[in-house]
Amino acid sequence: MIVSKAFWKIVLKNISSIITPTIILLLFGAISVSSTSSTSQFEAAEPSIVIFNHDENIGLTKNFIEYIDKHAEIKTDYEDDDRLKDALFYENVIAVVDIPENFHSDMTFNHNPEVKIRSSAGYSAELAKTMISRYLTTASAYAKTNISEQELISKIDAQMENSVEVSIDKAVDTSKYAKAERYFNFASYSILSCFITIICLIMSAFNRTQLRKRNLISSMDIKKMNRVLLKNCCLYSLAAWAFYFALSIFAIGADIMLTQYGLLFALNSLLFAGCATSIAYFISTFALDASAVNGVQIVIALGSSFLCGAFVPAQYLPDSVLAFAHVLPSYYYINANSKIAGLEAFDFDALLPILIEFAIVIGFSVLFIFLTNIVAKKRQKIA
Amino acid sequence: MKNVIEVKHLTKSYKNNKAVDDLSFNVQEGEILGLLGPNGSGKSTTMNCILSLLNFQDGKIKIFGKEMAPDAYDIKSKIGVVFQDVAVFDELTVYGNIDYFCGLYIDDKKMRERYVDDALKLVGLEDNKSQYPKQLSGGLLRRLNIACGIAHKPSLIFLDEPTVAVDPQSRNNILEGIKKLRDDGATIVYTTHYMEEVEILCDRVIILDHGKIIASGTNDELKALAKIEEKVTVEVADLAPNQLSGFEKIKNVSEVEYDNGVLKISYSKGKNNLIDMIEYLKTNKINYKKIFAERPTLNDVFLELTGKDLRD
Numbered sequence: 001m002i003v004s005k006a007f008w009k010i011v012l013k014n015i016s017s018i019i020t021p022t023i024i025l026l027l028f029g030a031i032s033v034s035s036t037s038s039t040s041q042f043e044a045a046e047p048s049i050v051i052f053n054h055d056e057n058i059g060l061t062k063n064f065i066e067y068i069d070k071h072a073e074i075k076t077d078y079e080d081d082d083r084l085k086d087a088l089f090y091e092n093v094i095a096v097v098d099i100p101e102n103f104h105s106d107m108t109f110n111h112n113p114e115v116k117i118r119s120s121a122g123y124s125a126e127l128a129k130t131m132i133s134r135y136l137t138t139a140s141a142y143a144k145t146n147i148s149e150q151e152l153i154s155k156i157d158a159q160m161e162n163s164v165e166v167s168i169d170k171a172v173d174t175s176k177y178a179k180a181e182r183y184f185n186f187a188s189y190s191i192l193s194c195f196i197t198i199i200c201l202i203m204s205a206f207n208r209t210q211l212r213k214r215n216l217i218s219s220m221d222i223k224k225m226n227r228v229l230l231k232n233c234c235l236y237s238l239a240a241w242a243f244y245f246a247l248s249i250f251a252i253g254a255d256i257m258l259t260q261y262g263l264l265f266a267l268n269s270l271l272f273a274g275c276a277t278s279i280a281y282f283i284s285t286f287a288l289d290a291s292a293v294n295g296v297q298i299v300i301a302l303g304s305s306f307l308c309g310a311f312v313p314a315q316y317l318p319d320s321v322l323a324f325a326h327v328l329p330s331y332y333y334i335n336a337n338s339k340i341a342g343l344e345a346f347d348f349d350a351l352l353p354i355l356i357e358f359a360i361v362i363g364f365s366v367l368f369i370f371l372t373n374i375v376a377k378k379r380q381k382i383a
Numbered sequence: 384m385k386n387v388i389e390v391k392h393l394t395k396s397y398k399n400n401k402a403v404d405d406l407s408f409n410v411q412e413g414e415i416l417g418l419l420g421p422n423g424s425g426k427s428t429t430m431n432c433i434l435s436l437l438n439f440q441d442g443k444i445k446i447f448g449k450e451m452a453p454d455a456y457d458i459k460s461k462i463g464v465v466f467q468d469v470a471v472f473d474e475l476t477v478y479g480n481i482d483y484f485c486g487l488y489i490d491d492k493k494m495r496e497r498y499v500d501d502a503l504k505l506v507g508l509e510d511n512k513s514q515y516p517k518q519l520s521g522g523l524l525r526r527l528n529i530a531c532g533i534a535h536k537p538s539l540i541f542l543d544e545p546t547v548a549v550d551p552q553s554r555n556n557i558l559e560g561i562k563k564l565r566d567d568g569a570t571i572v573y574t575t576h577y578m579e580e581v582e583i584l585c586d587r588v589i590i591l592d593h594g595k596i597i598a599s600g601t602n603d604e605l606k607a608l609a610k611i612e613e614k615v616t617v618e619v620a621d622l623a624p625n626q627l628s629g630f631e632k633i634k635n636v637s638e639v640e641y642d643n644g645v646l647k648i649s650y651s652k653g654k655n656n657l658i659d660m661i662e663y664l665k666t667n668k669i670n671y672k673k674i675f676a677e678r679p680t681l682n683d684v685f686l687e688l689t690g691k692d693l694r695d
Contacts, residue, residue: 003487006483214532216453219456219459219488
């Protein structure tokens with residue numbers, strides 16, 4: 001009882017240190033909600049494309065450019081390569097098409113001219129590449145029949161005019177879960193930061209050599225004391241997680257969070273909270289002082305959240321960074337969020353990849369509990 | 384009187400270095416036993432071994448007639464410890480800290496409240512109970528450290544250099560508090576390298592050096608080991624060599640030292656040599672500024688036994 005009382009007094013004394021990551025999470029949640037539009041209607045997207053034409057603007061080349069213009073927005077003024085790279089990164093331009101010299105004649109005579117396409121990442125880029133590839137594949141197929149350029153253009157135009165009417169009877173609007181995904185991805189930082197800060201500060205206080213000596217010589221069973229401390233750490237974690245989940249209902253909306261999807265996000269974050277608790281408990285066995293705890297918290301919470309794609313989507317991160325992220329639990333937590341957001345059915349096959357991510361996060365928790373036990377046993381005696 | 388602590392052949396080594404070497408002693412109920420020795424003499428190691436905070440290679444330790452062990456919680460419930468370094472929670476108030484450490488022994492809330500108030504009173508921190516440790520001066524912090532160790536009213540108390548780096552007011556307060564604890568019936572093991580405190584407080588003293596007992600007994604018994612009965616100190620500005628040799632010829636003078644204008648004369652016998660010395664100085668027309676006599680200290684005993692100063 002007295003240990004629990006001291007534990008919570010110390011929590012309250014340090015509560016100010018977790019306000020900052022919580023406010024940031026709240027702001028991030030609010031921004032997430034306001035920046036995501038509803039997708040109740042389907043509208044064909046027109047990707048922005050830059051064309052560098054090294055051929056004459058005649059015949060098949062002219063027809064190819066007109067085809068692109070019909071299905072995309074052609075952008076100009078991107079002569080500077082650095083500017084173009086920036087535009088691709090920020091998705092101001094989705095694709096860059098390089099039409100080679102003698103394209104129209106090479107294509108007509110079936111010489112397979114190479115059209116180079118550079119694109120940004122994401123869905124729009126895939127759409128643009130598919131659109132361009134469709135034209136080139138069609139042209140290449142007709143060119144094999146040894147027809148004139150004019151006939152080739154006519155056949156391509158006729159083929160390109162064919163379209164399929166698509167109607168959506170039932171679809172899961174997974175885009176609306178994207179904001180929940182962003183919120184919970186960012187929550188990985190807040191959870192790690194708050195858990196490491198508070199648990200480490202409290203446990204480090206109890207584990208300080210002099211205080212440990214006092215506890216060890218007292219008539220309270222030290223194993224019982226450790227159990228009480230662990231129980232309170234878990235209670236704190238559960239309370240903090242519940243607070244962040246309640247905040248998600250407030251920031252994202254009950255219509256999203258109180259659904260099967262919302263509950264999966266909640267379960268994922270609960271498992272991650274458990275893992276963050278075990279990490280914090282492990283770090284606390286080293287009895288760091290307050291400034292060291294702050295440093296460790298910054299390195300682990302901020303570092304792993306950044307490396308694993310909590311702030312910047314994983315597709316923009318270099319492969320080397322993502323390869324390193326595989327050893328961090330945040331990576332699997334964020335992966336699970338992404339898979340939950342894109343989930344289209346609630347059957348076992350669809351859920352299996354998510355369950356595997358859950359299992360990996362649980363595995364990390366077990367690993368850190370194991371490591372904590374090893375270190376704690378070595379520190380049982382003062383010498 | 385019955386023995387509260389029995390230590391037999393205690394040996395504790397760190398690799399090849401024997402920190403405690405075949406130590407045997409008893410602590411009797413109601414006494415204040417002083418463990419005196421220079422830094423590194425094995426005082427704190429002995430204390431930590433007795434408290435089962437350290438493993439040791441050889442020996443047996445009994446407290447209240449039972450063998451001491453890390454899980455001997457019935458013994459631990461009667462022990463209070465004040466460590467050399469302040470061990471309190473920065474995040475808890477003075478009251479919160481004492482309440483916490485008292486709560487490790489006492490479950491009853493009302494009884495604990497009374498005990499905490501008594502501890503605050505004993506160390507004179509009643510007016511500081513709402514303050515946090517960082518708001519306290521060094522001396523007050525030491526008093527809090529003591530209150531945390533003794534709030535549960537233990538019958539055996541270990542005090543490990545509790546007055547290191549404290550102001551004179553706090554030191555007096557602490558020493559008075561310790562006397563009161565003894566008067567209330569506690570048995571106290573007092574570890575220090577301040578011989579003055581041992582002389583004031585302790586009923587019996589054990590002098591340690593290099594992990595071994597080099598002497599033990601009451602203050603008077605120990606002082607008898609020093610081969611001097613009185614020391615007279617004289618501040619003399621100038622002293623010629625022939626004048627200095629004259630002091631050595633005075634009856635019962637065993638040693639004469641002259642350094643930086645201070646003359647120290649040790650007498651092997653007699654307790655009233657001051658008047659004779661004043662007469663001698665007057666007769667030989669030696670001008671002096673100050674003169675005083677003192678009894679030998681435990682430092683003199685230590686010096687006699689080891690050839691070095693306690694504070695070396």
